[in-house]
Amino acid sequence: MIRPDSPCVALCSTALGDEVCMGCGRTFFEVANWVCLNETEKEAVWQRLEAHWAAQGLPAPWQK
Numbered sequence: 001m002i003r004p005d006s007p008c009v010a011l012c013s014t015a016l017g018d019e020v021c022m023g024c025g026r027t028f029f030e031v032a033n034w035v036c037l038n039e040t041e042k043e044a045v046w047q048r049l050e051a052h053w054a055a056q057g058l059p060a061p062w063q064k
Contacts, residue, residue, distance in 0.1 A: 006034055007049055009061040024061055025049045 011023030014031045021031055030037075030045050037045070053060040 003046060004062050007046070007060070007062055008034075011061075025052050 007024040007026055009023045012031065013022040014028045019028050026045060050060055
């Protein structure tokens with residue numbers, strides 16, 4: 001599976017004060033610091049997000 005550059009799906013709710021984005025599932029810290037994360041850190045986020053959506057029986061939003 002090819003991933004986009006970012007998990008963002010342009011439905012960000014962290015800008016509205018949510019600690020976890022309702023669009024992609026990242027935390028406020030992950031959204032705010034995505035461009036500063038190294039590849040290992042990003043991979044950990046990707047893996048957590050993919051597991052999060054799979055546990056709900058849903059495809060990840062960026063896979064739709």
